[in-house]
Amino acid sequence: MKHDAIVLGAGMVGVCCALHLQARGLSVALVDRRAPGMETSYGNAGIIQREAIAPYALDRDLGFLLSGMTxxxxxxxxxxxxxxxxxxxxxxxxxxxxxxxxQKIAAEYETLIACSLETHEQLMHDANARHLVARRGYLTLYRSERDLHELFKVADERARQGVNHVKLSGVDVAQAEPSLVGRFAGAVRWTDPLAIRSPGDLVQAYARLFAQRRGTLHLGDAIALRQTDAGHWQVDAADDVLQAPQVVVALGPWTTDLTQRYGYTVPMIPKRGYHVHYAPQPLKPLNSTVIDGDHGFVVAPMKDGLRLTTGAELAMPDAPRTPGQIEAAEKIARRVYPLGQRVEREPWMGTRPCMPDMKPVFGAVPGVPGMWCAFGHGHQGFTLGPITGELLAAMVAGAPPRVDVQPFSPARFAA
Ligand SMILES: Cc1cc2nc3c(=O)[nH]c(=O)nc-3n(C[C@H](O)[C@H](O)[C@H](O)COP(=O)(O)OP(=O)(O)OC[C@H]3O[C@@H](n4cnc5c(N)ncnc54)[C@H](O)[C@@H]3O)c2cc1C
Incomplete structure (x- = not known):
């Protein structure tokens, strides 16, 4: 079947690229080896992070670096x-x-994050997916006054850039979340973000919208991509041989497995993460998603229970699983949060594809006519999928993107 474009990868980023290419009048085929939204876009903490106007920097404090080495x-x-x-x-x-x-990187990053809510809200409206928003906002908690003071400073800085929040004392925290055990100095409630009750379901709702708008979804292995003599792209899907002059590679942490065959690779930092669900305790609800600032994990009330997600494990995506980090997080979380029995025995694991400059990568793949890519969204790909799709589709269609896309260009890593 001939199309105008093939999108490889049906995570949040690929599905949103497909929807926006379609909105520009292109006929689009979307290919994944699994159903949409089953990998990283399934397993995350489910926050659409409007407050994350600066990406996660590496803590350069010597104490942190030394303690990290242990x-x-x-x-x-x-x-x-x-x-x-x-x-x-x-x-x-x-x-x-x-x-x-x-500072420069954060200013560039903010131009994308600023568009994250409106772009998701539009798709949620069109996809009839508003019911997947569990609530507005989430909490970042700290136990020490010193850490809380630093968090308040960050919140005040972000407020000057249009990010809304409410400061909570320890007493306020106890009132807002009476099921938490222990003393907290206080918290910030970020009031703009959206907490999603099932991130994979949101991707699937967007994929259904794509199909309703006459997009075609296919199972297939993207690695089988090849070029015809006429220079078109071809993929063998389970149900069809797909062909198009343009291809978008949106394979999340697996993107460069494919693009490196065409001479394009990037120095990715894979930050793996784990999650486990726990049965909620009916008499002890957790009202909001919480980032435990002291320990770097998240507890999120979700469709399948309370989801505990870990911070970063620096390891190749295919290296053996080492669930020690989630077990350590669980030990702490059990003392504080209302976690019931584990729902799954084996933790889920996925990889945040992070770039050394903390910015996503999207645009034309250098030196490969007709090949585009969209990946490397690190900690906020669930948030940034829709704006990435919109900007990439503009580029493919030869229209001016509404945000300066040069800081995110794949060419910055070209050899
Ligand atoms: C623990 C954790 C918590 C997180 N929390 C948040 C959060 O709260 N908010 C936020 O914004 N972000 C969060 N993130 C980051 C976010 O989940 C990712 O940035 C985002 O999901 C990346 O989306 P993607 O579409 O690029 O990749 P993916 O969702 O991984 O999609 C890639 C797709 O490519 C497909 N694929 C791969 N290889 C092939 C192949 N050979 N053939 C066919 N298909 C293939 C896969 O099946 C998959 O569907 C978190 C990540 C983790 C790990």
Whole structure:
């Protein structure tokens, strides 16, 4: 079947690229080896993070770096066997986290985050998916006055850039979340973000919208991509041979497995994360999604129970699973949050595809006519899928994108 474009990868980013290409009048085929939204876009913490106007920098504090080396922290761990491979990208991440470089990166990042709510709201409206929003806002909690003071400073800075919040004292926290055990200095309730009760279901709702608008969804292996003599792209899907002059590679952490065959690769920092669901306790509800600032994990009330997600594990996506980090997080979380029995025995694991400059990568793949990519959204790909799709579709259609896309260009990593 001939199309105008093939999108490879049906995570949040790929589905949104497909929808926006379609909105520009292109006939689009969307290909994934699984059903839409079953990988990273399924397993995340489900927050549409309008407040995240600055990406996660590497903490350059010596105390943090030394304690990180012990590999016992709950927020960051690493695989020693992958350390040598990741050293170069991590060094570049460290440099990009220095104040001057970081300030510029954050200003660029903010141009995308600023569009995240409106772009999701529009798709949720069109896809009839508003019921998947559990609530507006979430809490970041701290136990020490010093950490809380720093968080309040960040919140005030962000308020000057249009991010809304409410400051909570320890007493306010106890009132808002009476099921929590222990003393907290206080919290910030970020009031703009949307907490989604099932992230995978939201991607699937968007994919259904794509199908209703005459897009075609196919099962298939993207690695089988090839070029015809006429220079068109071809993929063997389970039900059809698909052909198009344009292809968008949106395979999340697997993107460069494909693009490297065409000479394009990037120094990705894979930040793996785990989650487990716990049965909620009916008499002890958790009212909001909570980021536990001291320990770097999230507890989110979701369709399948309370979902505990971990911070970052620096390890290659295909390296063996090491669930020590989630077990350590669970031990702490059990003392504080109303977690019932584990719903799954085995934790889910996925990989945040992070770039050393903390920015996503989308646009034309250098030196490969007709190939585009959209990946590398790190900690906020669930948030940034719709705006990425909108901007990428504008580029493919030759129209001016409404945000300056140059900072996100794939060419910044070209050899
Ligand atoms: C623990 C954790 C918590 C997170 N919390 C948040 C959050 O609260 N908010 C937020 O905004 N972001 C969050 N993120 C980040 C976010 O989940 C990712 O940035 C985002 O899901 C990436 O989307 P994607 O579409 O690029 O990748 P994916 O969702 O991984 O999609 C890639 C798709 O490519 C497909 N694919 C791969 N290889 C092939 C192949 N060979 N052939 C065919 N198909 C293939 C996969 O099946 C998959 O469907 C979190 C991530 C983790 C791990």
């Amino acid at each position: 590999n016992r922290r709950t927020d960051v761990r690493y695989h020693l066997g992958d350390a040598a491979r990741l050293l170069g990208p991590l060094w570049s991440y460290y440099q990009n986290s220095a104040p001057e470089a970081y």
